[in-house]
Amino acid sequence: MTRAKRASERREDSLSRERIVDAAIELLDEAGEEGLTFRALAARLATGSGAIYWHITNKDELLAAASDVVVHRALAEVDDHASPRKAIHGIAMGVFEMVDAHPWVGAELDRHPQPIATLRILERIGRQVQALGAPRGAQFTAATVLGSHILSESRQNAANGRLYHPPPDRADFLETLAARWEELDPDEFPFTRSVADQLRHHDDHAEFLAGVDLILAGISVSSTGARDVPRKPKR
Amino acid sequence: MTRAKRASERREDSLSRERIVDAAIELLDEAGEEGLTFRALAARLATGSGAIYWHITNKDELLAAASDVVVHRALAEVDDHASPRKAIHGIAMGVFEMVDAHPWVGAELDRHPQPIATLRILERIGRQVQALGAPRGAQFTAATVLGSHILSESRQNAANGRLYHPPPDRADFLETLAARWEELDPDEFPFTRSVADQLRHHDDHAEFLAGVDLILAGISVSSTGARDVPRKPKR
DNA sequence: ACCTGAACACCGTTCAAGT
DNA sequence: ACCTGAACACCGTTCAAGT
Numbered sequence: 001m002t003r004a005k006r007a008s009e010r011r012e013d014s015l016s017r018e019r020i021v022d023a024a025i026e027l028l029d030e031a032g033e034e035g036l037t038f039r040a041l042a043a044r045l046a047t048g049s050g051a052i053y054w055h056i057t058n059k060d061e062l063l064a065a066a067s068d069v070v071v072h073r074a075l076a077e078v079d080d081h082a083s084p085r086k087a088i089h090g091i092a093m094g095v096f097e098m099v100d101a102h103p104w105v106g107a108e109l110d111r112h113p114q115p116i117a118t119l120r121i122l123e124r125i126g127r128q129v130q131a132l133g134a135p136r137g138a139q140f141t142a143a144t145v146l147g148s149h150i151l152s153e154s155r156q157n158a159a160n161g162r163l164y165h166p167p168p169d170r171a172d173f174l175e176t177l178a179a180r181w182e183e184l185d186p187d188e189f190p191f192t193r194s195v196a197d198q199l200r201h202h203d204d205h206a207e208f209l210a211g212v213d214l215i216l217a218g219i220s221v222s223s224t225g226a227r228d229v230p231r232k233p234k235r
Numbered sequence: 236m237t238r239a240k241r242a243s244e245r246r247e248d249s250l251s252r253e254r255i256v257d258a259a260i261e262l263l264d265e266a267g268e269e270g271l272t273f274r275a276l277a278a279r280l281a282t283g284s285g286a287i288y289w290h291i292t293n294k295d296e297l298l299a300a301a302s303d304v305v306v307h308r309a310l311a312e313v314d315d316h317a318s319p320r321k322a323i324h325g326i327a328m329g330v331f332e333m334v335d336a337h338p339w340v341g342a343e344l345d346r347h348p349q350p351i352a353t354l355r356i357l358e359r360i361g362r363q364v365q366a367l368g369a370p371r372g373a374q375f376t377a378a379t380v381l382g383s384h385i386l387s388e389s390r391q392n393a394a395n396g397r398l399y400h401p402p403p404d405r406a407d408f409l410e411t412l413a414a415r416w417e418e419l420d421p422d423e424f425p426f427t428r429s430v431a432d433q434l435r436h437h438d439d440h441a442e443f444l445a446g447v448d449l450i451l452a453g454i455s456v457s458s459t460g461a462r463d464v465p466r467k468p469k470r
Numbered sequence: 471a472c473c474t475g476a477a478c479a480c481c482g483t484t485c486a487a488g489t
Numbered sequence: 490a491c492c493t494g495a496a497c498a499c500c501g502t503t504c505a506a507g508t
Contacts, residue, residue: 015492038482048493050484055491059482110387111342113394114412119419119427126426138449140430145446148387149380152345159348177349184354191361192354195375211380214373218453250473273501283474285503290472294501474507481500488493 015047017055017065024066028104036063036104064115067108071117074098075124084131085216091124092150092212093205099154106155122147132216134223142219149215153208174199250282252290252300259301263339271298271339299350302343306352309333310359319366320451326359327385327447328440334389341390357382367451369458377454384450388443409434 023044027036038059042049056062078094080087099106109118126143134142160173168176181189181196258279262271273294277284291297313329315322334341344353361378369377395408403411416424416431 037480039480042494048495049482050494051492053483107346110345110390113391119416119424123424123427126430130426130429137433138445139426140433141442141445141449143426143430144388144442145384145449148384152383152387153379155345156348181354189354189358191365191374191378192358194365195361195378198372198375207376207379210373210376214376214380214453214457215450216453217456218449218451221452221456222449272499274499277475283476284501285475286473288502472508474505476504476506478503479501482498484497485495486493487495489491 015045015051015055020045020052020055021062021065021069024062025070025102028066029102033104033107060112063104063108064112064117067105067115067117068120070098070102070105071095071109071120075120078124080124080127084128085213087128087131088125088146088212088216089209091121091128092146092209095121095150096154096157096205096208099151099158100161103158103161106151106158109151110155118147118151121150125150129219132219132223134219138219138222142215142222145218146212146215149211153211157204157208174202250280250286250290255280255287255290256297256300256304259297260305260337263301264337268339268342295347298339298343299347299352302340302350302352303355305333305337305340306330306344306355310355313359315359315362319363320448322363322366323360323381323447323451324444326356326363327381327444330356330385331389331392331440331443334386334393335396338393338396341386341393344386345390353382353386356385360385364454367454367458369454373454373457377450377457380453381447381450384446388446392439392443409437 020041023041024036027040027044031040036059038049038052041052045052052062056065074094074097075091078087078090080090082090105117109115122143125146126139129139129142129146132142178196178199181192181199184193186193255276258276259271262275262279266275271294273284273287276287280287287297291300309329309332310326313322313325315325317325340352344350357378360381361374364374364377364381367377413431413434416427416434419428421428
């Protein structure tokens with residue numbers, strides 16, 4: 001056993017699922033989703049493209065594994081021990097910054113339904129929803145809504161960041177966006193036009209957390225409303 | 236002018252952006268995202284693949300145009316004239332069913348940030364948020380949160396529906412999902428495991444609208460809180 | 471102006487052949 | 490058991506040549 005282990009580690013440059021996934025993450029971070037090809041990956045690992053298939057089923061599995069690693073690492077750094085509201089803010093910001101640093105994760109997380117990485121996020125949010133005292137039947141809804149807000153907003157932010165190369169000045173970007181919205185047809189887009197100007201003073205982080213708090217407010221209303229109902233009805 | 240118009244309509248099988256987009260929608264509905272290739276599209280339109288490029292810039296633009304048409308049609312059938320809450324439910328269900336019928340739209344809508352189709356949805360929701368009396372500064376947040384919930388949940392539902400071929404019995408699918416969640420590591424996934432059993436009696440539509448109402452509750456709290464603040468402060 | 475279809479520069483994946 | 494790299498069956502996109 002010790003011998004077997006030593007044997008597999010003897011050449012630390014030998015191929016392994018872990019090394020492949022790490023190299024894939026590097027490639028994704030450097031060159032984006034289109035930068036991850038089996039040929040480029042094989043070149044980086046100094047092997048043939050076919051070798052990768054001995055360790056990994058296909059590209060989908062590779063992307064899922066890469067996402068899982070990145071999400072896992074990001075969540076490991078989030079501190080849960082504050083109040084539920086603060087902990088949820090912490091999780092939200094952790095995910096936000098993780099997707100900002102690895103934009104491809106955002107796309108991957110909802111390409112497929114419920115990959116393990118998404119469950120990890122749901123789990124961490126759900127624990128805080130429980131701590132918040134939400135009734136049992138409402139916890140799933142609450143966690144899901146929080147999760148989809150966090151992921152959507154994170155993805156949106158990351159996508160905006162990578163839209164142009166090189167990334168323009170933040171204020172310029174918002175100005176361009178606001179101007180575009182203001183050019184929309186007044187008959188078709190009255191609401192969108194009416195909020196366009198707010199984009200000019202848009203604070204991503206503040207807006208993001210305001211959304212989280214809006215949902216938290218909804219949760220606390222639902223909780224108080226339903227808390228009177230005993231789990232096992234008396235009659 | 237009449238002559239020019241007649242000339243362009245003389246052969247109703249001549250290529251046009253509109254015909255290309257319609258054919259693309261057909262192909263996407265029949266064969267999914269991977270079914271849309273320029274070769275297949277050209278075959279269906281009885282032309283060469285290069286001809287399409289005279290009318291459309293590239294595949295991204297084609298997907299965006301196809302999504303816009305489908306979203307536009309779906310929203311046109313939604314009735315806005317009920318109470319704001321009912322109208323928002325109507326928009327939500329309209330989007331939900333549209334994505335269920337055209338699963339590829341769900342993926343497309345958040346592949347790129349703010350394509351026109353997403354703005355259409357935001358617009359319709361935003362009008363109702365205004366009607367709800369949300370304060371000016373909170374409208375954007377409220378509409379965004381509602382929009383991301385609606386799109387996430389719709390996409391999730393559609394993705395689940397297409398996961399297996401042929402689609403299994405609904406109850407079987409939920410049972411499988413619940414069982415998988417219950418097999419997760421108890422130390423890593425206590426919350427997820429604790430709600431797994433609820434999946435067995437999961438009602439998609441009810442859960443979806445419960446999420447919408449949760450957010451609406453949050454909006455009304457924020458609104459009452461802020462409504463006292465006059466738009467133009469007196470001092 | 472608009473269409474044709476071969477050609478280009480790629481992909482993911484497979485597989486006989488090696489060690 | 491694990492790796493190699495050529496080969497297969499595709500893609501999106503371009504472009505000279507046609508009408």
